[in-house]
Amino acid sequence: MVPNIKKLRWLIVEKGSSEAPDFLSNDLQYIGWRGYPRSRFPDSFQPTNLAVLKMSKGLQKKLWKGRKHLPHLKVLELSFMEELVSTPDFDGLPSLQRLVLTECYKLEKIHPSLGNHKSLKYISVFSYHRSNLKKFPKIDHIKKLETLEIRSFCSDIDFEIPEIQSDMENLVTLFLCGFRMQVFLSSVATHCPNIISLRASEYYTFYSIDYSCFFRLLTHSLRKLDLSGSSLNNFSILDFKLSQLNVLVHLDLSFCNWLENLPEFPPSIVVFEANKCDRLTDVGDSIRNCKWLCQVSVRDGSILNDGDRLLQFMLQGKAIENHSMVLELQGLQVPREFQPRLRDGTRCTVHLPDNWCNDFCGFLMCAVIDDFMPHHEGITMKQVRGGSMGIDSQDGVVWKESGDDKRTWVGYVSFGSLRHTTAWLDETCKALSFSIVDMRRILGRELCRGFGVTLVPRTIGIGPTDTSPPEYDHEFYKKKYDFKPEFEIKDELTCTFWIPSVIDI
Template identity: 45%
Template sequence: MRFEDATKENKKIEAVKYDDFEDIYTKSNYDASQLCKIVSNIKKLRYLEVHIRDPTNVDVDVEVEGPAFLSNELRYFSWRPYPARSLFPDGFQPLKLVVLKLNGRFLKEVWKGCKHLPHLKVLQLRHMWKLLRTPNFDGLPCLQQLTLNGCFKLKEIHPSLGNHASLQYVSVSRCKRLRMFPTITHMKNLKNLSIEECPNILEFPKIHANMERLVELAIILTGIEVLPSSIGEHCTNLISLKLRRLTRIIEIMSRITETLSNLQELDLSWNDFSRLGFSLSQLTQLKVLDMSCCGKLLELPELPSSLTTLTADDCNSLTTFGDCHKNCRWLCDVSLVGGSNINDGDRLLESMLEACMAIENHYMLLQLQGIQMAKGFTPQLVRGNRCRLQLPENWCNEFSGFLMCGVMSHFFITIDVRLSKNEEMNGMDSQHDVCNWEDTRYTVMEYGSWMAYVSFGMLRQTAWWDQTCKALTFEAREIGGPCGGLGVRLIEKKRKSGLTETSTIYSSAGHTPYLKIEHDSPSTIKIQRHKNRMNFL
């Protein structure tokens, strides 16, 4: 709806959305002052969302008068950036407000004293440059989500937050002057707590209550050096734990590991240790481990048997995988790129493939720095991102799946693989097109190799599946860089080598596959690797 119409038909309008960023090449139609006046004339407003470009220099304070009137029927209020020093006009009773999202550089406080908003569930305060303190939370009995982001002058979070029974999600980030998080005395429903890029917070908040519903905890780039034992005593059901850039991480983890029996995701990236110094084997539910950007890491710890995903990218001192995976039954997604060459990648590959044989609809993805794996792959890789595979008779019964190998650039993000039937390659699979590994472009460190195994069990239920097919064309595309070479071969069926767990048990273990079928048609199937995290909430 046009805003001119809003002033003419203000008795009928209940929702207004204005997004000045929808077309960045078009000049703004309204300035902040006009928008405030228009909103003031809409008497039955229930939903308001305003997102406007600020034409002024960000270093110059230019504020306007806020709306002179807001409807008491308002449920949703989002305004970025909010242009006034005062939020609510006199007479406004926000008793029905459910969502409040603000972004702006003029508000020093959201409101004075304790304001009663009985239905407010979401409060987001982002880039509030002059905000000095949060509101009193006692008047917000239904609050479920609180976000404080980029409030650079924020010094105090009102202590009433620690006694809030309905909160489920709290995120505090980039509040560089904040020195303390309130003592947690009640927060029995909190599921997610994140404190990030708050370097002046030197102590973890004291916990004086049972927090058995807390499943995600993130402490990233703070001044916190010690995690109290109360975490283990009160946070017994943690599933995801992120501890990045902590100076005493080994001491911290050694103190709390024995209470983390339900942990499924552990992020220890960006820490400064050479060896972990404590065992992860007792974390019998752990599925995802991230140790990326640990530049001094010399060896990986012994991995728990439940692990499915390991990421240790940009670990420049790591040269061997060792025997850390010897007990892993489900390890299917490993990434070790951006650092040193791993000298025993072939042994790791064989171990992961063997585990894949135990599960009918399994997959595997391995990424390593350097091109050693690619150089040893048979048949030899073809230059570019396409190759052709002739299929033997009865291939779908005698083999279990496809193993693909590719050369990638170091800023690799994800892979798209397209399988097409009977597509002509015009000689692209000739001997003259195989990779020349003496070529200098393949020897520099910014190249790595990836190996992906896709089982037939993953493909049998698709429209693409056709056991009479005689040849396939494989095409790989890397988002973020070129694919320097590609090869593929069939993997023969093997016995289950002692792994008797069924795919049902595997699926119930909580692992979310990163390799997914994105397109399926009788002629072509597209498989994409997603690097998305597990979702526990």
């Protein structure tokens, strides 16, 4: 049996046997075990060099007897351990940095020593179907904690998290979902001044919270706010002032079926999502001050009546010169207004005027699709030589709206974001052929029904010095929100680029 190898360093078991091993090497540094039997680890097992322990679908009630001293353990992940009733004593795991507890249905308590841990940076507790866990340890003294995720979807339990009573300056990411979190959440704004990413969704997480005051305390730190699925007392208008969150970059209000109107957004907004919002029919003046809006997704809900106005507003912003953009909408207002008319299928050709590289700033692409585009699909661009030679015959067929057409994808890529490809982009080129790389077509189902590309005129007064807003300098989203397309040159005439989208982040 493999566990009997005395000098074994790594052990990964994908399918455990019905009998527990009577010996495990104390030299193990990594254990990934799926389906460990009901017995505890052998008493002789003292893996003082163990750094990672990942257990899933095991039948243990406890991992081991008493306290084990594992001085080098940094990662402990326990998932779908249906018989587990308690966690280890964390005093014996002084180097632990990452703790994940997922769907441990019978887990009744988390050892209180967790609340005094000195090394933990990441804690995630997730329960979807059922849970016996009623209370979480105090976290005040986990001073190195950076990310806390506590998600309980079990509506029949009264889960409680004690309030924070001392400052936790390292906590930057908070994901809360479930009941009885009001007291805890109220203390977050007071004692966690550096929260960068907050998700508080589902059920009554915000019930009875003075959220206007709550967000006011996070004015200068909060970059990402995800309220997807949150009830917010079922208010149809977000009456706290989002505009006061002056460094907010990413706002997600998806699955808020009560949402009818939007408040004014802060100028720093780059990404906005409101998918599956059945009552939201327009964005109004909410984005009038948002000059860096690059990614908008309002789909799978009601039809947005001002989609074309929203697109034009995005194209008038500062991102037009050096970034890419994506707009996903329910409805066909943009394709109906798009000029030149969309071509039927996945291909079209753009005839280029003289001096096009200087008079225009980028390519605007529009597609009518029967499902929203996976983020791995790209656009192939090919230089057309010899007049009209090489232009696909499909270009002659104009897209005609049908009853099945409901969704619109719009993508923009600036010449500036493809600056490193200027050797490939021949300014003397007279025509470019574009096509969507659609893998579903290979499977017998075509994703794209209509496609078109046009040139966007350069805006006077906007130059290449406008590269990104000042807030981009923060490490949290410097990489995530720098919307530069991936670019691959296939040959001297053909290249493919992938525009980053909301799905990627």
